[in-house]
Amino acid sequence: MTKQADVVVIGGGITGTAILHELAKYNLRAILVEREPELAAGTTKANSAILHAGFDAPEGSMKARMNVEGNKMYHDLKDELNLEIRWSGSLVAAVDDEQMAVLKDLLKRGKDNDVPGLEIWDGNTVRESEPNVSKDVKGALWAPTAGICWPFGLALAFAENAVINGAEILRECTVTGITVKNHSVTAVETNQGTIETKYVINAAGIHADEISRLAGDDSFYIHPRKGEYILFDKTAQKDLVYCPVFPTPTKMGKGILVCATTHGNVFVGPNAQDMSDDEKENTAVTIPGMDETLEKARRLVPNIPVGATITEFAGVRAVSSTGDFVLGPSAITRGLIQAAGIQSPGLTSAPAIAKYLVDGIASEMSAARKADYKKGRPAQPCFRMLTNADQKALIARDARYGRVICRCETITEGEILDAIHRPVGARTVDGVKRRTRAGMGRCQGGFCGPRVTQILARELNIPITEVRKEMSKSYMFYDKETQSGGKA
CATH class of the missing domain: 3.50.50.60 (FAD/NAD(P)-binding domain)
Structure with a gap:
């Protein structure tokens, strides 16, 4: 070619x-x-x-x-x-006088950078906005944009x-x-x-x-720097935060924060681990990393609901x-x-x-x-967000929108088919997950994963042994005869 x-x-x-x-x-x-x-x-x-x-x-x-x-x-x-x-909006929290001085520096820098609306709040004002923030927080920089x-x-x-x-x-x-x-x-x-x-x-x-x-x-x-995260179930948001709450930054980055997501979950992280140049693909999570993430997050929000954890993950930053x-x-x-x-x-x-x-x-x-x-x-249908009347109308047009595949997130077969056949369609199980949220709930795909795999194989016209989780070699099934994934 x-x-x-x-x-x-x-x-x-x-x-x-x-x-x-x-x-x-x-x-x-x-x-x-x-x-x-x-x-x-x-x-x-x-x-x-x-x-x-x-x-x-x-x-x-x-x-x-x-x-x-x-x-x-x-x-x-x-x-x-x-x-x-x-x-x-976001908050950068300070727990002592030295960190309060850092907030003043950030405020000045933000104004120099033409960032609108910045304010320094006292601790009481912070807790009025975010009631679960630590009583040790003396103040915070509020950034409404x-x-x-x-x-x-x-x-x-x-x-x-x-x-x-x-x-x-x-x-x-x-x-x-x-x-x-x-x-x-x-x-x-x-x-x-x-x-x-x-x-x-x-x-x-x-x-x-x-x-x-x-x-x-x-x-x-490029030097790789890994950061680990812990993600909590949607039930945890009432115990945590509505907006991103950062610690005061250090030379390693913005620090371990507590933050909500657009989907209603909450997470803590990331830590910062400088990696060797041959570890650019190292996204493994570690027990020490999780311990560090929880310890530092608790300085901002003490009552982290660890029992609501549904997954951990890591990313690698490209530090120039x-x-x-x-x-x-x-x-x-x-x-x-x-x-x-x-x-x-x-x-x-x-x-x-x-x-x-x-x-x-x-x-x-x-x-x-x-x-x-x-x-x-093209519009992306989201069945769970529709009114009952609109859901019924959608099912009347295409019955596959009445077939729930992911129970945790109420994702239908129709939504999964749309994800696969969009202008840049899903080709993997995680591709479906990130387009629709099928597999992002409490069970993390334990129920819907096999069905999503079957749908991908059918719609892409490939053997089920060729369906992958995400990466090019991450086959969902292992063939004992060939001792490999993919085609036998």
Whole structure:
């Protein structure tokens, strides 16, 4: 296979999909390549899901600029793309005079970064807003423009809109090389063939330094930093918080917080563990990590309902050697555009990063905006949120919406079929889970998992032994004869 493109985006996380969404607004041939069967399978699926206000990053940094701009952009994108966002505000809590001084520094930095509405509250005001916060909290920085979101849903929305507008996504497409001639990018080599191109945008997350080196640029490196989380059942929210509650930050990050989700769950985390360079894929949770996460979360909210725990998970952050986002054209290889080192506040910054980079490419190529650009994406049915009358009407149109597959979350077969057959459809069990919540309830897929597996095999027309949990080799079944997953 040989394909032609004006721009190839490497990486299907929140940054890569936001860039593809922005590229699709122009008369450009854009292709995104992702090595896994699902988009957002890396850091995007395992982070704190917070749209930060923008007071933390140093003034003048790319992090500060992109954070504040991205936050503003999401207010418009929420309705345009039907994004799961709740503008909850956030609190940074202080427990002593030294930390109260840090809050004043954050307030000044936020004002320097043009973050609106920041206030320092006293402890009583904090507890009026969040009654379960520790009595030791002396005060907090209130940021009303912060919010919580569903990161996978954001990435999927960007990708679906891009595909509707003519962009192409190649999944299970691993980059094996980048061809450079006369110091300029000419092609991307993959396991699915060659893509001839003028520009490559490197949004490869924790592997961005490796992709950069393939194009001859070793000007930065990515250091992996793991963070572990504990997720609680929806019943725990009454004992915890409504908005994100942070500790005062340290050089390792924003710290272990207590936070609600858009779906009604609550979590605590992440801790911060610097990993070796060969542990970029290490997302294992550990007993010491869980102990540390609980201990520090209890400093903010003492009565953590551990019995309501339903799962633990971890993500790996892409910490850049530069200390900031690495954005813009490579100084070494023409046509290589970096979107690297995208750790927090990368989720918030994604649409601003996309606009910043794509504006530059469009200007260089004199690319015109599409006259027929289509906003939005197909509506995604959510059976449990409908009125009884609307549920009955939906079932009358398609009886499969009356067949509940996931009892914990009341997810129907109709919703699962929609998830599989959308413009960027589910290809794995976790792909269905993240699009519909089937398997995200108290039993964590114990009841619905086998049925989802059967539906995937039927709809994708593959043997049930080829159905995967999430990653390319994560087969749900093991064949004793071949001692492997997948085909016998």
